Amino acid sequence: MREILRVENLHKYYGELYVLKGINLHLDKGEVLVVIGPSGSGKSTMLRCINHLEEYQGGKIYFEGKLINPKSGDINRIRTKIGMVFQHFYLFPHLKVLDNLILAPVKVLGMSKEEATEKAKRLLERVGLLDKIDAHPINLSGGQQQRVAIARALMMDPDIMLFDEPTSALDPELVYEVLAVMKDLARSGMTMIVVTHEMGFAREVADRLIFMDGGRIITEAPPEEFFSHPKNERMKEFLDHILNI
Amino acid sequence: MAYQLQVLLENFDYLLLGSVITLKITSIAVLMGLFIGTFVGMGRLAKSKLLSYPSAIYVEFLRGTPLLVQIFLIYYGLPSLGVNLKAFPAAVIALGINSGAYVAEIVRAGIQSVAKGQYEAARSLGMTHSQAMRYVILPQAFRNILPALGNEFIALLKDSSLVSVIGITELMKSGQIVISRTFASFSIYGGVALIYFAMTFTLSRIVRHVEKRLAVA
Numbered sequence: 001m002r003e004i005l006r007v008e009n010l011h012k013y014y015g016e017l018y019v020l021k022g023i024n025l026h027l028d029k030g031e032v033l034v035v036i037g038p039s040g041s042g043k044s045t046m047l048r049c050i051n052h053l054e055e056y057q058g059g060k061i062y063f064e065g066k067l068i069n070p071k072s073g074d075i076n077r078i079r080t081k082i083g084m085v086f087q088h089f090y091l092f093p094h095l096k097v098l099d100n101l102i103l104a105p106v107k108v109l110g111m112s113k114e115e116a117t118e119k120a121k122r123l124l125e126r127v128g129l130l131d132k133i134d135a136h137p138i139n140l141s142g143g144q145q146q147r148v149a150i151a152r153a154l155m156m157d158p159d160i161m162l163f164d165e166p167t168s169a170l171d172p173e174l175v176y177e178v179l180a181v182m183k184d185l186a187r188s189g190m191t192m193i194v195v196t197h198e199m200g201f202a203r204e205v206a207d208r209l210i211f212m213d214g215g216r217i218i219t220e221a222p223p224e225e226f227f228s229h230p231k232n233e234r235m236k237e238f239l240d241h242i243l244n245i
Numbered sequence: 246m247a248y249q250l251q252v253l254l255e256n257f258d259y260l261l262l263g264s265v266i267t268l269k270i271t272s273i274a275v276l277m278g279l280f281i282g283t284f285v286g287m288g289r290l291a292k293s294k295l296l297s298y299p300s301a302i303y304v305e306f307l308r309g310t311p312l313l314v315q316i317f318l319i320y321y322g323l324p325s326l327g328v329n330l331k332a333f334p335a336a337v338i339a340l341g342i343n344s345g346a347y348v349a350e351i352v353r354a355g356i357q358s359v360a361k362g363q364y365e366a367a368r369s370l371g372m373t374h375s376q377a378m379r380y381v382i383l384p385q386a387f388r389n390i391l392p393a394l395g396n397e398f399i400a401l402l403k404d405s406s407l408v409s410v411i412g413i414t415e416l417m418k419s420g421q422i423v424i425s426r427t428f429a430s431f432s433i434y435g436g437v438a439l440i441y442f443a444m445t446f447t448l449s450r451i452v453r454h455v456e457k458r459l460a461v462a
Contacts, residue, residue, distance in 0.1 A: 053365050076373055079368065079369055082369075086362060090366035094384045094459075104371060104372060107372065107380060108370065108371040153369075156370060156371060
């Protein structure tokens with residue numbers, strides 16, 4: 001397997017608050033990594049650092065073998081290769097679904113409008129929302145908005161997709177439709193890092209799981225081992241809570 | 246009273262000519278104010294102090310000094326620095342840069358009203374800062390601030406009466422000229438007020454209409 005992402009000794013402070021205390025991570029092409037952990041453990045911050053939406057104070061991040069220099073303009077090009085899906089979707093409310101999808105490919109990649117529109121139709125079909133192509137985000141349900149957001153990220157042909165609690169803001173009955181799209185994506189070979197509390201999804205789709213607590217990675221294991229032999233008290237406690245609601 | 250009314254009717258055409266000048270000055274100043282205000286408003290939010298400080302000084306100074314003084318400064322003051330402006334451009338510039346300061350504050354608030362996640366979503370798709378501002382943040386910001394901008398344009402239209410002091414025959418000055426000839430102060434100032442009102446009311450309707458059209462279903 002070819003390594004696509006490597007994080008070395010990542011440290012992050014929010015002012016005085018020490019959020020990430022030396023994160024080491026690697027990801028191979030096609031791998032699905034699921035990150036779980038209590039809130040405030042640094043899961044989202046780690047994702048946001050990988051995409052450089054957050055500055056970090058120490059450590060190195062390599063993408064496709066090359067060290068990312070946060071200060072260089074390269075970051076815009078790298079971001080086109082790293083898709084991001086947010087908890088609150090962040091569709092552009094002033095644009096129709098189609099325009100949400102084609103904006104970045106046209107403006108950033110210089111794709112023609114016709115080509116982008118064709119591609120948008122294919123991706124909307126894939127997430128089951130072709131009929132919403134002319135709708136505004138406000139007229140979609142949360143689950144539909146998140147599926148559009150996934151399609152929007154896929155428009156850039158990313159090499160990795162980052163999911164930051166993609167179903168946490170959804171009504172329970174809408175969660176499955178988003179998870180179904182994500183499963184489909186994982187099966188198609190997409191490299192993914194998913195921060196989630198959906199243990200069923202993790203068990204079924206993850207190649208590897210990470211448990212984070214207090215800004216550190218506590219455990220890293222394949223799903224079988226991860227769930228059957230929790231190595232750490234804090235993790236056992238967390239899993240007990242989340243699995244036996 | 247009959248005399249007053251007769252004077253107003255006889256001079257109404259003349260007042261309308263003045264109001265055309267008022268509209269001209271106001272519309273150019275509005276565009277100038279929007280242009281300046283958009284950049285100064287973004288400047289105030291810039292991380293770089295090289296941008297944010299001058300923007301803050303611009304806003305504070307122009308908001309903190311009377312428009313009348315600014316008009317005099319540009320029309321009577323600048324010639325001593327070798328810059329001679331005719332009354333019309335001087336008036337437009339004074340109103341435009343003054344309005345720019347108010348628009349800048351409105352634009353700043355508008356940008357801040359758009360969720361931070363919108364900017365991050367745009368950047369995560371590979372857009373540069375400018376692309377994110379242009380295609381994602383500003384369109385939403387302008388939709389949010391339209392009512393405030395409408396207010397500002399109405400205020401600007403009314404404030405344009407101040408440029409009568411540097412001899413521009415806009416609506417206010419036209420009225421004064423008629424009164425100096427006819428002494429019909431009540432009907433002429435009344436007529437002037439009505440014409441201003443007709444213009445501001447129309448403007449506020451237009452803004453309302455645009456607001457409705459931009460509102461998403």
